[in-house]
Amino acid sequence: MNSIPSLKKTVFRWETFLIILLLFEVIVFGYINPKFLIPRVFFGSINNFMTICIVSLFVTFVLITGGIDIQSGSIVGLTSIFIGVLWKDAGINLYVACFLGLALGAICGALSGFFVAFTGVQPMVVTLGGSFLYSGMALMITNFSSTESYKGINGFPKEFTQFVKGRIFNIIPNQLVIFLVLVIIAYFILHKTTYGRKVFLCGVNKNAATYSGIKTKLIIMSTYMLAGLGASLAGILLTAYLGTAKTDLGKEITLPVITAVVLGGTSNLGGTGGVIGTALAALVIGILRFGLSMADVGTQYLDIPVGILLVFAVAFRFAGSNPHIRKYSQKLERALPFKKALTK
């Protein structure tokens, strides 16, 4: 009995499963509400969960090194209000402000990454502290703004919002294109560069990575920086799409993001996973939420199916290494002698 199937085989199988799940969702929701299948509506749905998609892509890197990142949501809000205040109250060019916002996201991520990598504190605690710190900073920044914080900063120039809201051929939204480009970039970084191999090795065995001359601390720190960068990019896109800069954007994305990454086949213990799986899982979750809301399920209830999906998917994935289940499967195997004959 080979207990550990080859990595490539597992990943392949899991991603196929996600695609089947995605198709299943499309068929079911299309059956419930035929409007769901109108291309404009179907492709447009990505606008609703773009933030989750982008953030989860880069949080994958962190989970592969064996860490966890629960601060991304607050970086989304921080970037949003930061560019809003820079543009409206400090009078800086909007695109320069966006660039500064990206830099801020990267710095925030790098700060948490520094503490995780160089002091050996559990990533959970550091990013928990980070989520307090960055959401608090976002609130502090609103003190510099003339606008009341609950209203949000409005009135962004049209070309800024139009780029994100626009659609190619009036059907495929630009956000989908941006997402695909980001998937390709993330895939290239993680799976096709030496940096990506180092990220994996840090997750598989950090000591071995250190002894083979990899600067593990820098690599781990850089993954948090990438996650921060991704979160701030998502924050900018969300600001542009909604046309308002607010502090509480992205406040509720921690559950969906971690769900997407884990459902995508990345282990939270590090070492395995991939960008394609995350991207597919993010789409599965997004379309699940969108389809349910089109099937007249209230938006407040949408956390229930996402939570159930997360628990079941992970239970299913861990079933192979579960001694309880393995005991039964071995019993079953003993009870079925013809299977032995087949394998011989």
Next chain:
Amino acid sequence: MIKKLSIPRETTSIVFLILLFVSVGSINSSFLTFNNIMLNLNSSVIYAVVAIGIAFVIITGEIDVSVGATLGLTAAVCGSMVRDGNVTMGIIYAIVFGLSIGLFNGIGVTVLRIPSIIMTLGTNGIVRGLIYVYTNGKWVENIPLKFKAFSQERIFGAFTWFYLAVIMVMIISYFLMTRSRVGRYFKAVGDNPNGANLLGIPVNGTKLFAFALSGLFASIGGIMYVSRVGFITPMAGSGYEMKVIAACVLGGISLNGGVGSLIGATVGAAIMASISRVLVFLGFPSNYDNTITGILLILVVVFDAVLQAGSAEKMRRQRLAAKIMHIKTTVPEVLVNE
């Protein structure tokens, strides 16, 4: 050296809490009145209860991020029943709900082998959704005044009944954890699950018990929430999980498991609850709250980690030196002959 290491970790947090009070009191003397200190402690009561519950889970080396939603759901259940006049039933149902959510988490972690952060994150979503299902998205209001007044009543003008109960629970469970056999299982499991297993400690059973306790204490927190706050929104208790974990960490409980005590959790909760009041007394806007909490949390943890790493390194060196001394004193002839 051994004496130095054996200073309980929660002492640092108690000292920190006292320093915080004294330093703020030196800036604004009205902070250091008896009444205000008691107000601070009493306002931390919900954090303290939930923190004690989650401390069991963290000490066994797992994590539970579903306590906020559990608190919300049990508060909604209890609140709606108390509103209809069924106080006992409300409390019983709340506790049953809390326990079953805790057991659900525990079964997922121990039997299905789902990593606890993922399991409880999933439960968090499910339970948060169930609150909307239960309340239809409406607020639970009109809690009887008598029930609400119970949280304000003070004994000898000091602690409320709730805080007194928390102190009792803290003392009882402290002795259970340090003096009783089963109580010591928690730390053993958190410190080294495989070693605990070899010693015959039921690792899975202990973890299951810890999760059940976490759910139970979250539901008690929910009942207190009904009494203290008096209205329950569907978002009640969201964010509590993070604050409570932060409280545990500030109280010296290590998220790696095996280290910490329930006294630390209570003290950490008091620190967390004091921060926003401290800011008011220092004249800062209260929306600096999160920033200060975040900075404090990171600083405390990093400081602690650096200290721990330093002392571990020192211990290692001492052991090495002792070994070398041992070799030199006991077997010099062999070395010389060779």
